[in-house]
Amino acid sequence: MLAQLFRFKGGVKPPTNKTISVQEPIGQAPLPARLFVPLHQSIGGAPNPLVQAGDTVLKGQLIGGADAWVSAAVHAPTSGRVLAVEEHVAAHPSGLPTLCVVIEPDGRDEWIDRRPVDHHSLPPERVRELLRDAGVVGLGGAAFPSHAKLTPAHAVTMEQLVINGAECEPFMTCDDLLMRERADEIVRGIAIFRELLAAREVLIGIEDNKQEAIAAMQEAVLRLAPDYRVVAVPTRYPAGGAKQLIRVLTGKEVPASRRSTELGVQCFNVATVYTAYRALACGEPVLSRIVTLTGNVERPRNWEVWLGTPMREVVALARPRADSSSFLMGGPMMGFEIPDLDAPVVKATNCIIAGSPGLFPPPPPEMPCIRCGACAEVCPHELQPFELYWFSRARNFGKTQEYYIFDCIECGCCSYVCPSHIPLVQYFRFAKSEIWAREREKQAADAAKERFELRNARAEREQAEKAERLARAASARSTEKKASPEAAKAVDSPPAVAAGEPAAAAASDAETIRKAAIAAAMERARAQRELAQPKNTDRLSAEQEREIAAVEARRAVLPATAEPAGRAAGTGPPTGLQRGE
Amino acid sequence: MITALAIMALGAIVLGAALGYASIRFKVEGDPLVEKIEAILPQTQCGQCGYPGCRPYAAAISAGEADINLCPPGGMDGVRKLADLLGREVKPLEAEEKPKQIAIIDEQTCIGCTLCIQACPVDAIVGAAKQMHTIIEPLCTGCELCVKPCPVECISMQPIAENIDNWKWKYPVFEIKRAA
Amino acid sequence: MTHYLFLLVGAVLVNNVVLVKILGLCPFMGVSRKLETAFGMGAATTFVLTVATGASYIIDRYLLLPFGLEYLRTLSFIVTIAAIVQLTEMVIQKTSPLLHQVLGIYLPLITTNCAVLGVPLLNIANRHDFIESLLFGAGSAIGFTFVLVLFAGIRERVEGADVPLHFRGAAIAMVTAGLMSLAFMGFAGLDRYQ
Numbered sequence: 001m002l003a004q005l006f007r008f009k010g011g012v013k014p015p016t017n018k019t020i021s022v023q024e025p026i027g028q029a030p031l032p033a034r035l036f037v038p039l040h041q042s043i044g045g046a047p048n049p050l051v052q053a054g055d056t057v058l059k060g061q062l063i064g065g066a067d068a069w070v071s072a073a074v075h076a077p078t079s080g081r082v083l084a085v086e087e088h089v090a091a092h093p094s095g096l097p098t099l100c101v102v103i104e105p106d107g108r109d110e111w112i113d114r115r116p117v118d119h120h121s122l123p124p125e126r127v128r129e130l131l132r133d134a135g136v137v138g139l140g141g142a143a144f145p146s147h148a149k150l151t152p153a154h155a156v157t158m159e160q161l162v163i164n165g166a167e168c169e170p171f172m173t174c175d176d177l178l179m180r181e182r183a184d185e186i187v188r189g190i191a192i193f194r195e196l197l198a199a200r201e202v203l204i205g206i207e208d209n210k211q212e213a214i215a216a217m218q219e220a221v222l223r224l225a226p227d228y229r230v231v232a233v234p235t236r237y238p239a240g241g242a243k244q245l246i247r248v249l250t251g252k253e254v255p256a257s258r259r260s261t262e263l264g265v266q267c268f269n270v271a272t273v274y275t276a277y278r279a280l281a282c283g284e285p286v287l288s289r290i291v292t293l294t295g296n297v298e299r300p301r302n303w304e305v306w307l308g309t310p311m312r313e314v315v316a317l318a319r320p321r322a323d324s325s326s327f328l329m330g331g332p333m334m335g336f337e338i339p340d341l342d343a344p345v346v347k348a349t350n351c352i353i354a355g356s357p358g359l360f361p362p363p364p365p366e367m368p369c370i371r372c373g374a375c376a377e378v379c380p381h382e383l384q385p386f387e388l389y390w391f392s393r394a395r396n397f398g399k400t401q402e403y404y405i406f407d408c409i410e411c412g413c414c415s416y417v418c419p420s421h422i423p424l425v426q427y428f429r430f431a432k433s434e435i436w437a438r439e440r441e442k443q444a445a446d447a448a449k450e451r452f453e454l455r456n457a458r459a460e461r462e463q464a465e466k467a468e469r470l471a472r473a474a475s476a477r478s479t480e481k482k483a484s485p486e487a488a489k490a491v492d493s494p495p496a497v498a499a500g501e502p503a504a505a506a507a508s509d510a511e512t513i514r515k516a517a518i519a520a521a522m523e524r525a526r527a528q529r530e531l532a533q534p535k536n537t538d539r540l541s542a543e544q545e546r547e548i549a550a551v552e553a554r555r556a557v558l559p560a561t562a563e564p565a566g567r568a569a570g571t572g573p574p575t576g577l578q579r580g581e
Numbered sequence: 582m583i584t585a586l587a588i589m590a591l592g593a594i595v596l597g598a599a600l601g602y603a604s605i606r607f608k609v610e611g612d613p614l615v616e617k618i619e620a621i622l623p624q625t626q627c628g629q630c631g632y633p634g635c636r637p638y639a640a641a642i643s644a645g646e647a648d649i650n651l652c653p654p655g656g657m658d659g660v661r662k663l664a665d666l667l668g669r670e671v672k673p674l675e676a677e678e679k680p681k682q683i684a685i686i687d688e689q690t691c692i693g694c695t696l697c698i699q700a701c702p703v704d705a706i707v708g709a710a711k712q713m714h715t716i717i718e719p720l721c722t723g724c725e726l727c728v729k730p731c732p733v734e735c736i737s738m739q740p741i742a743e744n745i746d747n748w749k750w751k752y753p754v755f756e757i758k759r760a761a
Numbered sequence: 762m763t764h765y766l767f768l769l770v771g772a773v774l775v776n777n778v779v780l781v782k783i784l785g786l787c788p789f790m791g792v793s794r795k796l797e798t799a800f801g802m803g804a805a806t807t808f809v810l811t812v813a814t815g816a817s818y819i820i821d822r823y824l825l826l827p828f829g830l831e832y833l834r835t836l837s838f839i840v841t842i843a844a845i846v847q848l849t850e851m852v853i854q855k856t857s858p859l860l861h862q863v864l865g866i867y868l869p870l871i872t873t874n875c876a877v878l879g880v881p882l883l884n885i886a887n888r889h890d891f892i893e894s895l896l897f898g899a900g901s902a903i904g905f906t907f908v909l910v911l912f913a914g915i916r917e918r919v920e921g922a923d924v925p926l927h928f929r930g931a932a933i934a935m936v937t938a939g940l941m942s943l944a945f946m947g948f949a950g951l952d953r954y955q
Contacts, residue, residue, distance in 0.1 A: 040745075094748040366753075368923075394921030429750040437749055445624035448722050451703045452626045452634065518732050521692040525733040551734070584828050592824075592837060596844040603848050607855035668791070 006251040008244045010380040011236040012413045014170050014333065016209060021173045021292050021300035026181055029291075029303040029317060031078055035103040036088045036344040037063065037308035042137040043144045044070035051101060055082045058112040060285050063101050066132050072145040073135045076103055077287040077306040079110040091311070091329055091346045095339030103308070114283035119192050124150075127196060127280070134279035135286040135347070140164060140175075140240070140269035141330055143348040146276060149266060150196045159264035160250050161199035163190055163273060165206040165213065166233060166240035169331025172351040174290040175270050177302045179206070179213035183220035186270050189277030191225060197266055201229070203249045204270075207239055208232040237333060238411040242267040244380050256381075256407040271350075291345060293318035295328075295353035305345050312341040315352060324354040332360065333412040367420035375414035375424060381407045385414040385424050392431035397438070400431045408432075614643045621662045625654045626702035627724030629676065634702070642667070650674050654681075654723065682738040683721040684728065688713050690735035697727035697736060765896055770951070772900025778876050779908050780938075780945040782883075785876030789909060790934055792867065794920075799913030803906025805867040807899065809849065810877055813842045814898030817881035818891055838881055846872045876905060912941060 040046035047064030057076040064074035080103045087097035119127050128147040138144045152158050167175040194202055206214050214232055221228045233239050233248050243254050246265050254260045278284045294300035298319035305314050328335040329349055375385035391399040414424040618639035630651035632638040641647035649663040650672040664671040693711040705721045708714030728736050778784050792802040817838045850868040854861045880901045884894040915937055924933050
């Protein structure tokens, strides 16, 4: 069992505070009166809703189908009636709403037809599809769809499969309890992943402050799969980061630009492996997860909570003390304050911590950076947070990228040690989301430019075709005229009309008809509007009156602008906008 | 005096001839600067700068005919980038900077006249004659060119609402009240 | 040999063209906002200045002196330098677009760089021969590049600093340049070992 362990650079040792929530076994949280199941719970494409208000659903029924390869399905956690598919506040730092399926449980908890499958008998692609449709995502907190990580690289053989039971965040114990109580299922789940990846070796990394979990896992491994290795890793935050754990167990360093599969190693959380096992061997999709309720509460404990349960009801199980002022989702290092307790528990909700002014005192004032370098010493990715901070603060995003801001995993070690109490991670998050926003804008602009160019090309082509048609018609007519000049004279009573002009005349005719039609439609629309909208114009604010005046003025010029000639003088691109030639 | 004139004239002729020859011999087609300027512009093709589209504006900047602060959709950010690229001073924007908007068609009022479709420079409006029109929201650049042609005033500009996908982490702000 | 070395080191550090002679301040303040542009400007200046010192030496020695036209020095140097810069730009643009991308936009700026005129005039004043002129020109240009890059590095950082509102931009840059100048005065002590 003795294995050579490696070290990752940096890291901190905050007080773990884990013992308070491991005194009791995992409890089963009751079903709430309403479940708000968000459709978008994982990284990747947002699943499409497959149900509508009024439908009855069974427990485990698919309610959101995976939208893309990197996307995961969502299921009804219990049987009941769909009340609505509507926007509801999300478990997200913004507190903005997201599309949720609102289910009223009927209390019968009636399962769909569960079909356990034997993964040996199925091709690996099919197993990956099954995992996607069972909604298996990374439960460590990132919620990345697991099936997308289960494709081995072509060129590299998979050396190690790393199973992450490190759980380095303070306060958090959900993985610890899961390993203690459900080690067998975890080990069986590992077998599935190992086969899919054809991994040579399995390493289960657990921080050495979880002796019971290590013992339970070792016991299960001995019974079920003696060639797996359970490795106790030194307790040091962030040992549970995927890249850090891979580094500690295998000595491999995963560069930011590459995936770990390319180095022949892949990492999964224990809870993910557990749900994958349930999905295949029992046919049960991911409907619940284990959530640690701890912090400033009377009864810290781990609960198995149905996804979509409002956090308010979950928190009530732990009986928060009266002075609880805030609630964190995730750990104290990487988590965020829940803006609204109506937000539902999702697949990424691993821990809810009740905070009080005593437990998490408000941060002291931010002082200037003294460039002491403490942050660089603890950064597990060997970045220079003080430089990143300097340039993020100055909004010099190009420079932040030069200092590799996207390698930052936002672990919070730098903020934790900063003697000036600078919220470094907040600056990095700000810089990252600004860079992403710019990237999106740039892409939108490029696409718009492409469409604009295509449109111009189309307009030009149409114009050329039209000119050609007219020329052809004119030449045809002139030959006709030559053939029977008397007849032509007899027909064309106004002799001034030249060869090319009949078409133009017809066009202007069409123009007048069209204009008349538009005028009539405008009348109709106006009448419709007047009918539809009550004229409550007796008491108007100055601003409203100004607005009305502006609209009236615009209406007055409308006839002028409706004419193509008037529009040609406008600001638009000149090519092909005018219809009547 | 005569020698001085002669030598200076000689020098001028020699250098002038060399430069003239070189400008013909080493002529380069196209202007790479226009491409670079255009890459910074937001491609709304809105014409608010007074030029019919982003590329003509880029050409005008490159030729020194237009100032760099005429693009309201690009905002101050765009002005700053242009100033950086061209080594010019940053100037305040000519027009007011507005939040990003998109056009919305009131589908009840729309009469299907297709005028807005013709006005849209980026093909973001779908519809056919006498059929209801609608705006493909992700494609709309907010150029406002479709608002004026609409004969029934059913198009309005609305600021883009914040949602989970475009939400951004805010700049960390320290509360002075708490410090005191 | 050591004579040439002293001349070079002296031109780069002790008699730095920007910080000691206070020549070429226009690009020093103008093109020092970014490290890459500062480097491009420095490289272009190095090239032009070396060529310009050589050309102006030849013109002075074989054209102006024999005819006693020393009073036309400034005028003829300016014309020559401007022509050389233009010519170089055109040739580079055609032959090496890559190099033009790096140096191109700075080349026209160099025409107005007073260091490019100042160094040939100093060459004449110091009675340098051809090799010395070239070395002095190259050394001055390297010194120029050196302080320009240093200054750009400092300015990039200063951009992000909490500079009081009224000191932002050119004002703080001037203060920085003054401090750098003070530091470079320290190189005068190297003289003792000559």
